[in-house]
Amino acid sequence: MSGEVSMIGSVILALFLAGYLGQQYLPPPKPRVIGLDLGTTYCSVGVFNPGVGDVEVIADEEGRKSIPSAVSFTLTEVLVGHEAQDLADSNPQNTIYDAKRFIGKIFDPNLLEQESARYPFQVINNNGSAEFLVTTNLTFTVSPEFIGSRLLLKMKQMAEKHLGMQIEKAVISVPAEFDERQRNYTIRAANLAGLEILRVINEPTAAAMAYGLHKVEVFNVLVVDLGGGTLDVSLLNKQGGMFITRAMAGNNKLGGQDFSQRLLQHMMDQVLQTFGIAVSLKEDVHRLRQHADEAKLNLTLQPSVSVRVPLQLQAAETPAAGKPPVLFQMTVTREAFEELNADLFQKILEPIKTVLVEGRLKAEEVDEIVLVGGSTRIPRIRQLIRQFFGKEPNTSVDPDLAVVTGVAIQAGIMGGSWPLQVSAIEIPNRHLRKVNFN
Numbered sequence: 086m087s088g089e090v091s092m093i094g095s096v097i098l099a100l101f102l103a104g105y106l107g108q109q110y111l112p113p114p115k116p117r118v119i120g121l122d123l124g125t126t127y128c129s130v131g132v133f134n135p136g137v138g139d140v141e142v143i144a145d146e147e148g149r150k151s152i153p154s155a156v157s158f159t160l161t162e163v164l165v166g167h168e169a170q171d172l173a174d175s176n177p178q179n180t181i182y183d184a185k186r187f188i189g190k191i192f193d194p195n196l197l198e199q200e201s202a203r204y205p206f207q208v209i210n211n212n213g214s215a216e217f218l219v220t221t222n223l224t225f226t227v228s229p230e231f232i233g234s235r236l237l238l239k240m241k242q243m244a245e246k247h248l249g250m251q252i253e254k255a256v257i258s259v260p261a262e263f264d265e266r267q268r269n270y271t272i273r274a275a276n277l278a279g280l281e282i283l284r285v286i287n288e289p290t291a292a293a294m295a296y297g298l299h300k301v302e303v304f305n306v307l308v309v310d311l312g313g314g315t316l317d318v319s320l321l322n323k324q325g326g327m328f329i330t331r332a333m334a335g336n337n338k339l340g341g342q343d344f345s346q347r348l349l350q351h352m353m354d355q356v357l358q359t360f361g362i363a364v365s366l367k368e369d370v371h372r373l374r375q376h377a378d379e380a381k382l383n384l385t386l387q388p389s390v391s392v393r394v395p396l397q398l399q400a401a402e403t404p405a406a407g408k409p410p411v412l413f414q415m416t417v418t419r420e421a422f423e424e425l426n427a428d429l430f431q432k433i434l435e436p437i438k439t440v441l442v443e444g445r446l447k448a449e450e451v452d453e454i455v456l457v458g459g460s461t462r463i464p465r466i467r468q469l470i471r472q473f474f475g476k477e478p479n480t481s482v483d484p485d486l487a488v489v490t491g492v493a494i495q496a497g498i499m500g501g502s503w504p505l506q507v508s509a510i511e512i513p514n515r516h517l518r519k520v521n522f523n
């Protein structure tokens with residue numbers, strides 16, 4: 086009896102070893118499932134490399150790892166990503182962005198009208214759902230999920246080119262606050278792009294997975310996602326291999342654009358003081374805005390930057406042709422930038438406090454803090470969060486790629502990539518509502 090058992094045991098062991106050794110000597114299998122981050126402003130695609138055991142975020146021909154979430158319709162073609170964004174100024178009515186804000190959502194007519202007013206393209210109300218009106222030599226409407234599908238198709242093609250094979254399966258992330266309908270329409274967008282979606286995971290969960298938090302002993306994870314225009318804070322609770330979203334709060338009108346805007350206003354005040362002329366020309370404002378953005382980015386790495394902007398500064402009625410531009414110069418210190426934004430930075434703590442109250446947790450009971458979104462690079466913001474929790478936040482993964490990295494890990498798990506076996510399953514929490522500060 087015991088001999089039989091041990092013989093079966095050794096056969097199993099031999100089979101296991103053969104499989105194991107086979108895996109060592111055969112070229113590693115290629116990933117068959119891709120991970121997609123369909124963001125409001127940028128999209129990325131990543132894969133988990135089974136052999137090496139790492140995530141690769143796939144770059145386009147020019148080495149860029151994200152594409153703008155924009156689709157532009159012209160007489161002859163439909164352009165996607167950077168090519169679409171390049172047309173945003175010359176073809177504004179037919180260049181659709183921010184489609185994710187509309188996907189799968191039923192709107193109150195007044196709210197939809199308010200939202201539409203923010204865009205240079207026309208958003209129309211189709212029985213509560215948003216559609217975009219496009220006019221080339223034809224006039225037609227396109228749905229938010231169609232826009233999504235063009236972006237996903239582009240990323241599918243980037244992945245196929247990179248891997249040298251056809252891809253049909255994917256895992257995709259959505260905001261934690263997305264309801265079932267919004268999730269369904271996101272899946273529909275992927276289906277339109279020829280992709281089968283194996284799993285939909287929440288963006289904060291994906292970010293936590295990018296840090297390997299599905300594999301280590303942690304219970305409470307707080308994810309702060311601060312992008313260009315929105316702040317999302319989620320409190321996750323991990324039990325076994327499962328993440329549960331405990332609480333969500335945020336601010337739909339706070340992000341990097343607001344910090345740039347404060348700096349822009351400061352620069353315009355400075356122009357008025359220096360030259361005695363208010364900035365009024367559109368081109369001047371545009372140029373100052375570009376420099377304000379660049380200065381903001383540089384101040385993350387440098388204690389001060391010097392800004393030099395050539396300006397026309399002519400009153401619109403007296404376009405003195407040929408008049409040379411004046412050179413506006415100023416130095417902006419990181420300290421000044423922080424002062425300009427002090428109240429906005431402080432606002433980041435409001436939703437953080439709210440999720441702790443809702444989750445009935447004290448700040449010190451949070452095991453890990455994960456920062457996502459480009460604006461979390463700002464040193465003062467990291468410092469405020471560090472001070473609030475009395476510990477270092479997790480920042481080693483590029484905050485713009487944390488979500489796609491986590492989605493790619495989940496794609497690797499779904500694709501059965503050795504050596505990953507543990508999966509973070511999410512328990513949907515239907516009764517949860519996001520608390521909004523605006």
Ligand SMILES: *[C@@H]1O[C@H](CO)[C@@H](O)[C@H](O)[C@H]1NC(C)=O
Nearest residue numbers: 159160161162221222223224
């Ligand atoms: C629209 O214009 C393009 C380019 O001029 C042309 O190729 C296309 O056939 C036109 N489509 C229709 C429906 O007229």
Ligand SMILES: *[C@@H]1O[C@H](CO)[C@@H](O)[C@H](O)[C@H]1NC(C)=O
Nearest residue numbers: 190191192210211212213214
């Ligand atoms: C409009 O929406 C309502 C509820 O969402 C639905 O009952 C109705 O059938 C829809 N009408 C049309 C024309 O799609």
Ligand SMILES: *[C@@H]1O[C@H](CO)[C@@H](O)[C@H](O)[C@H]1NC(C)=O
Nearest residue numbers: 264265266267268269270272
């Ligand atoms: C979402 O899709 C599932 C599966 O196709 C379906 O059962 C469910 O009714 C859909 N829910 C909504 C709100 O559209």
Ligand SMILES: *[C@@H]1O[C@H](CO)[C@@H](O)[C@H](O)[C@H]1NC(C)=O
Nearest residue numbers: 376379380383390391392393
């Ligand atoms: C920002 O940094 C880049 C590269 O380091 C540099 O080329 C650029 O001039 C800097 N801009 C400002 C406003 O300091």
Ligand SMILES: CC(=O)N[C@H]1CO[C@H](CO)[C@@H](O)[C@@H]1O
Nearest residue numbers: 296297298301477478479480
């Ligand atoms: C500050 C920091 O890096 N904290 C944690 C980030 O996440 C990993 C888990 O993968 C922890 O080990 C670090 O301590």
